[in-house]
Amino acid sequence: MAQNIVTEATPYRTRPTMPPVLRGFLWAAIGFLVLNMATIAVDPFRGHPFITEISAVIGWVGGVIGWLLGVGGWEGVVLPLFGVPNPWVAAPGWRKYLELSTEHKVIGIQYLISSTGTFGIAGLLAMGIRYELMQPSLHFFTYPDQYLTAVGVHGTLMMFAVGTVALVGGLGNYMVPLMIGAKGTVFPRLSGIGHWLVPAGVLTVIFSPLFGYWTTGWRGYEPLASQDPSGIIYYYLGVAALTLSSTCVAVNLAATIVFHRSNGVTWARLPLFVWGILTVSLLNLIWLPEIQMTFVLGLLDRLVPFNFFDAIGSPLNYLSLFWLFGHPEVYIVVVPALALWNEIIPVMAQKSLFGRSWAVIGLIFVMMLSGLVWAHHMFTNMRNSEMFPFSFFTEMISIPTGFSFLAAIGTLWKSRYRLFTPGLLVIMSMFNFLVGGLTGVFLADPPVNLEVHNTFFVVAHFHYTIIGGMVFTWVAAMYYWIPKLSGRMYNEFWGKLLAIVIFIGFNGAFSQMFLLGLHGMNRWVPAYPPYLKPMNYEVSLFAFLLGAGFIGHGIHLWWTWVKGPVTPDNPWNGRTLEWLTTSPPPPENFNGEVLVTGSFYRYDIDKPAAVLHPPE
Amino acid sequence: MGVEAVPINPRELRGYRFGLVLFLFTQAVPFVVLYAVEYYFDAFYISPATNQWLGAVEVLLMILAWTTGRSGLAAMRHNNLSGLISGFRQSLVLGLANLVVLGYQWGTRFVPPGTRYGEIFYTVSGVTGFYTLVGLFVVLAISIRAGRLRFTSENCWDAEAAMYFVTFSLLTNVVTYLFLYWI
Numbered sequence: 058m059a060q061n062i063v064t065e066a067t068p069y070r071t072r073p074t075m076p077p078v079l080r081g082f083l084w085a086a087i088g089f090l091v092l093n094m095a096t097i098a099v100d101p102f103r104g105h106p107f108i109t110e111i112s113a114v115i116g117w118v119g120g121v122i123g124w125l126l127g128v129g130g131w132e133g134v135v136l137p138l139f140g141v142p143n144p145w146v147a148a149p150g151w152r153k154y155l156e157l158s159t160e161h162k163v164i165g166i167q168y169l170i171s172s173t174g175t176f177g178i179a180g181l182l183a184m185g186i187r188y189e190l191m192q193p194s195l196h197f198f199t200y201p202d203q204y205l206t207a208v209g210v211h212g213t214l215m216m217f218a219v220g221t222v223a224l225v226g227g228l229g230n231y232m233v234p235l236m237i238g239a240k241g242t243v244f245p246r247l248s249g250i251g252h253w254l255v256p257a258g259v260l261t262v263i264f265s266p267l268f269g270y271w272t273t274g275w276r277g278y279e280p281l282a283s284q285d286p287s288g289i290i291y292y293y294l295g296v297a298a299l300t301l302s303s304t305c306v307a308v309n310l311a312a313t314i315v316f317h318r319s320n321g322v323t324w325a326r327l328p329l330f331v332w333g334i335l336t337v338s339l340l341n342l343i344w345l346p347e348i349q350m351t352f353v354l355g356l357l358d359r360l361v362p363f364n365f366f367d368a369i370g371s372p373l374n375y376l377s378l379f380w381l382f383g384h385p386e387v388y389i390v391v392v393p394a395l396a397l398w399n400e401i402i403p404v405m406a407q408k409s410l411f412g413r414s415w416a417v418i419g420l421i422f423v424m425m426l427s428g429l430v431w432a433h434h435m436f437t438n439m440r441n442s443e444m445f446p447f448s449f450f451t452e453m454i455s456i457p458t459g460f461s462f463l464a465a466i467g468t469l470w471k472s473r474y475r476l477f478t479p480g481l482l483v484i485m486s487m488f489n490f491l492v493g494g495l496t497g498v499f500l501a502d503p504p505v506n507l508e509v510h511n512t513f514f515v516v517a518h519f520h521y522t523i524i525g526g527m528v529f530t531w532v533a534a535m536y537y538w539i540p541k542l543s544g545r546m547y548n549e550f551w552g553k554l555l556a557i558v559i560f561i562g563f564n565g566a567f568s569q570m571f572l573l574g575l576h577g578m579n580r581w582v583p584a585y586p587p588y589l590k591p592m593n594y595e596v597s598l599f600a601f602l603l604g605a606g607f608i609g610h611g612i613h614l615w616w617t618w619v620k621g622p623v624t625p626d627n628p629w630n631g632r633t634l635e636w637l638t639t640s641p642p643p644p645e646n647f648n649g650e651v652l653v654t655g656s657f658y659r660y661d662i663d664k665p666a667a668v669l670h671p672p673e
Numbered sequence: 674m675g676v677e678a679v680p681i682n683p684r685e686l687r688g689y690r691f692g693l694v695l696f697l698f699t700q701a702v703p704f705v706v707l708y709a710v711e712y713y714f715d716a717f718y719i720s721p722a723t724n725q726w727l728g729a730v731e732v733l734l735m736i737l738a739w740t741t742g743r744s745g746l747a748a749m750r751h752n753n754l755s756g757l758i759s760g761f762r763q764s765l766v767l768g769l770a771n772l773v774v775l776g777y778q779w780g781t782r783f784v785p786p787g788t789r790y791g792e793i794f795y796t797v798s799g800v801t802g803f804y805t806l807v808g809l810f811v812v813l814a815i816s817i818r819a820g821r822l823r824f825t826s827e828n829c830w831d832a833e834a835a836m837y838f839v840t841f842s843l844l845t846n847v848v849t850y851l852f853l854y855w856i
C-alpha cells in the first residue's frame with residue numbers, strides 16, 4: 058500500500074541505536090506486560106493470579122505487536138502508513154538479516170534461516186521422542202503428558218514453520234521474482250513483516266508447555282483440547298502467527314506472479330516452480346484463514362467458555378473443520394516439491410522437459426481435488442455409507458500426482474543424467490514419495506484404514522511423503538541453488554556422502570515403522586508391548602543417523618555459503634531466468650531489461666531462452 | 674516533510690488492486706466457517722430475545738459509513754483533498770457508531786450467552802465487529818496519510834484501498850445481519 062513515497066527527499070536517515078531484534082524482544086515484553094496488566098485491571102473478579110488464560114491471550118497479542126514493531130515494523134511499516142518516511146537506512150552485511158527488510162532475497166533468506174532453525178529444534182524433539190521409544194516404558198520423559206507435548210510441539214513446528222514455510226516463504230520468496238524476471242515484489246513491506254511472525258509463532262509454540270502440557274498433537278484434537286491445561290492456548294496462538302505469515306507470503310507472491318512477469322514470460326512459459334508456488338498460494342489463501350477461524354472458536358471454547366467443540370458441543374465438527382484445512386495442508390507442503398523435481402531434472406539431464414503442460418495440469422488438479430478428501434482422516438468416526446466418496450476422491454488424487462512422476466521419468470528416459478548432489482537427492486525424493494503415495498492409496502481404502510488408523514503405519518506414511526518427499530527435495534533445491542544464493546559451490550563428495558547418509562537413515566527408520574504399525578504399535582503412547590522393542594530400538598538408531606545426516610548437510614551448506622570455492626554465474630547451464638543474472642544477484646535482480654523469447658525447458662535448441670539488455 | 678506522493682504506474686496499481694481483493698477474498702473464508710458453524714448448531718433458529726431494531730440500525734450505520742466514505746473518494750477523484758478527508762472522517766464516526774450499538778447490544782445481554790444461539794450470536798457479531806474495527810483503523814490511517822502526502826486525483830490508491838476495506842465491512846455486516854436475525 059505504501060510504496061508511493063519518494064525516498065531521496067529524506068536526508069536525515071540513520072541506523073537504529075539498538076539492534077532491532079533486541080529491541081523486538083524488549084518491546085514484546087513491554088507489549089505483553091501492558092496488555093496483560095490492562096486485562097487484569099478490568100477483570101471484574103478480583104484475586105485472580107497475575108496471568109490468567111484471558112490475560113495471556115491479550116498479552117500475547119501485545120507481545121507480538123511489540124515484537125513486530127520492534128524489529129523494524131514501526132519505522133518500516135507504521136510510520137510510512139501514516140505518511141512519515143522510514144528513518145532507517147538498510148543495514149549492511151549480515152545485519153540486514155536481523156531486521157525488517159523489504160528486499161525479497163533478504164526475506165527469502167530470513168525465512169530459510171527461521172525454517173532451518175526450527176527444523177533443528179523440532180528435530181531435537183524428534184530425537185527425544187525416538188530415545189523414549191527405545192524402551193517399552195517411560196524412562197526419558199517423566200510423565201506421559203510430557204511425551205505427548207513433545208510430539209505435539211514437534212509436529213506443530215514441523216508442519217507450520219518448516220513444511221509450509223521453507224519452500225514457499227524461503228525459496229519461493231527468493232526465487233520466484235528472479236524466475237519471472239521481476240525486480241521486486243508487489244507488497245514488499247507486507248512480505249517483510251510477514252517473516253517476523255515466524256519467530257514469534259515458533260517461540261510461542263516452544264514455550265507453550267510452560268502453561269501446562271497439552272496432549273493433542275499437531276491437530277489440536279477435540280474434545281481432548283478442551284480438557285487440556287492452558288498450554289493448548291499457546292498452540293492455537295502460535296499456529297495463528299505462523300499461518301498469518303504464510304498468508305502474507307501467498308498474497309504477495311500471487312500478486313507478483315500475476316503482475317510482475319517481465320517481457321515474454323507468458324503463462325505458457327511460466328517456470329514449473331512458479332506454477333507450484335502459485336497453486337500453493339491459492340491453497341494457502343483459502344485454507345489458512347479457515348483453520349485460523351477454527352482455532353478462534355477453539356479459543357473461545359476455553360476462554361468464555363463456549364461449547365463449540367468440547368464434549369457437549371461437537372468434537373466431530375472440529376475434526377471436519379481441521380481436516381478440511383489439514384488435507385490441503387499436506388499438499389501445501391508437497392506441491393512445491395513436485396514442481397521442483399521438474400525444475401531440477403531437466404537441468405541435470407540437459408534434456409527437454411517431457412510433457413511440460415501435463416506437469417502443470419497435474420499440479421492444478423492436485424490443488425483442486427485436495428479440498429474434497431478430508432474425511433479420509435475420519436473413517437473411524439463415520440458411517441460406512443459416507444466413506445465411499447472420500448475414499449474415491451482420495452484415490453483419484455494419485456492420478457494428477459502421477460503426472461509429476463511421469464514428466465520426471467519421461468525427462469530422465471534415455472538422458473545423460475548428471476548425478477550431482479541435487480540430481481541424486483531428487484531421485485531419492487521421488488523414490489521416497491512413491492512409497493509414501495502408494496501407502497496413502499492403501500490408507501484410503503476403508504478396510505485397511507480401519508485396521509491401521511492411528512498406528513505407526515500412518516506415521517510412516519506421512520513421514521515418507523513429508524520428509525521423504527518435501528524435505529529431501531528441499532535439501533536438493535538448496536544444493537541446486539546454493540551457487541545462486543552465495544556465488545559459491547558445495548563439495549561434491551560431501552554432498553553425495555551426506556545424501557546417502559540421510560537416505561539410509563530415513564529409509565532404515567521409517568520403512569520399519571510400517572511394520573511396527575502392522576504389528577500393533579499405536580501412535581500417541583509412550584509405552585508399548587515389549588515384543589515391539591527390538592524393532593523400535595533399531596528404528597531409533599536409524600533415526601539418530603538421519604538426524605546426524607541433516608546436521609551434516611546444514612554444516613556443509615553453511616561452509617559453502619561462507620567459504621566454498623567461487624563458481625561461475627550459471628554452473629549447471631540452466632535456462633530459467635535466475636541463471637541469467639550474477640550470483641548472488643544484485644539488489645535489483647537484473648542489471649538491465651529481461652526479454653524472454655523461448656522456452657525455459659527446451660534443451661534441443663542452442664539459443665538461450667532469454668536475453669538481458671544492459672541499461673543504456 | 675520532504676515527502677510527496679508520486680503517481681503509481683498502471684501495472685503496479687493493478688497489482689495492488691488484485692492483491693488487496695485477493696486478500697479480502699481470503700478474509701471471507703473465516704466468515705464462511707462461522708456461518709457454516711452457525712448452520713450446524715442452530716440451523717434456522719433465531720432467538721426471540723434478539724433486538725431486531727438494533728441489528729438493523731447497525732447495518733444502516735454501516736451503509737451510511739460506506740456512502741460517506743465513497744463520496745470522500747469521489748471528491749478525491751476531482752482533486753478535492755479536503756473533501757476526501759472530511760468524507761473519511763465522517764465515515765469513521767459512523768463506523769464507530771456501529772460499534773457502539775454493537776457494544777450496547779453486548780452490554781445488555783439481551784441474548785443470553787449461555788445458549789447455542791447466544792454462543793453463535795456473540796461470536797459472529799464479535800468477529801464482524803472486529804473486522805469493522807480494523808477497517809476503521811485503515812480509514813483513520815489513510816485520512817491522516819492523505820493530508821500528509823497530499824494525495825492527488827492521479828494518486829489516491831490508498832484512499833481507494835481504504836474503501837475496499839469499508840466495502841468489506843459493509844458486506845460482512847449485511848450478511849451477518851441476515852444470518853443472525855433472518856435466517
Ligand code: HEM
Pocket residue numbers: 276387388390391433434451452454455458493494495496497498499500501502506509510511515518519522523526527
Ligand atoms: C496419493 C496420495 C495420498 C493418499 C492417497 C493419502 C492418504 C492418506 C490417508 C487415507 C490418511 C489417513 C490415515 C489415517 O489416519 O487413518 C493419510 C494420513 C496422512 N497423510 Fe496422506 N495421502 C497421500 C499423500 C500425502 C501427502 C503428499 C502428504 C504430505 C505431504 C500426506 C500427509 C499425511 C499426513 C500428515 C497424514 C496423517 C495426519 C495425522 O493423522 O496426523 N499424505 N493420508
Ligand SMILES: [Cu+2]
Pocket residue numbers: 383384387430431433434
Ligand atoms: Cu489427507
